[in-house]
Amino acid sequence: MKTRLLRTLLSLAVGFAASSAFAGEVQIAVAANFTAPVQAIAADFEKDTGNKVVASFGATGQFYAQIKNGAPFEVFLAADDTTPAKLESEGMTVPGSRFTYATGALALWSAKEGYVDDKGEVLKKNQFTHLAIANPKAAPYGLAATQTLDKLGLTQAVASKIVEGQSISQAQQFIATGNAELGFVALSQIYKNGKITSGSAWIVPESLHEPIKQDAVILNKGKGNPVAKQFEDYLKGPKAAEVIRSFGYQL
Structure with a gap:
């Protein structure tokens, strides 16, 4: 045995x-x-x-x-x-x-519930202090964010408020920690199984940036x-x- x-x-x-x-x-x-x-x-x-x-x-x-x-x-x-x-x-x-x-899809996101409306009008109101984006020279989602601002005619208006992360993860971190009230992130960072997982967001129309x-x-x-x-x-x-x-x- x-x-x-x-x-x-x-x-x-x-x-x-x-x-x-x-x-x-x-x-x-x-x-x-x-x-x-x-x-x-x-x-x-x-x-x-x-x-x-x-x-x-x-x-x-x-x-x-x-x-x-x-x-x-x-x-x-x-x-x-x-x-x-x-x-x-x-x-x-x-x-x-x-x-x-x-x-991918781009989203304007805030960690605060109800801060970002579903049409992105919060950008035009321009009542925030900081807007986070990823470095457009290193991160394609950062480039898409700058293209969106250009299409909306807001580049100059928000230029002094932009804070750049070296990657889209760092940009999201600025927003999640409250160092920026809102910012552009990849939809995948805040989305799972058909819904936004936290905060409030506007999914940016594809017409506002290159695919x-x-x-x-x-x-x-x-x-x-x-x-x-x-x-x-x-x-x-x-x-x-x-x-x-x-x-x-x-x-």
Whole structure:
């Protein structure tokens, strides 16, 4: 009996060691606006495949500079389509791996209930002290925010009130902590399963800014890693699509 039990335990241990040995991982760089969705997708991916996702979050422009300087990222999920295309033209990506994984939406948000009306009139009233946006040179959602202000003819009127975050996450933090009464964020940061999760918001019409197409691409450092391709394929699949839509993105 003891011998049989020992053999069973040994067999299980060998099996576990083998599965651990074959488990792989992929290093991904993710635009800050996609933090919550990719965390959910990565958890499903790890559960379904046994492979691990190691994610870093930040501004798309900052990631571009890091990738050019040799950062160890294997897959890049940007907040635009121009940065991955630029990396592609510079020969830094796996040919044919670039695709649009989501189209984002911009929102004007306040942590205060009832502060932002559903038509964004609060902007025109201009009775706030600080308006937070992401750095438009590094974060595509920051660029969309400046385009919106231009279209509304408010750029000069609010120029002295703008506070910039280096990423869309930092811009949201300024608002969440009360350092800015309101500001522009990615809808995905404040939206889940069909509703705004906190505060008050105006979903900015797409006509006020250029489409926020977000592209993913496998970088050269991921060329020899099958988990990089496996993760990108998973990102295209139905389970990931369900998560992406739940955060207010379009596919």
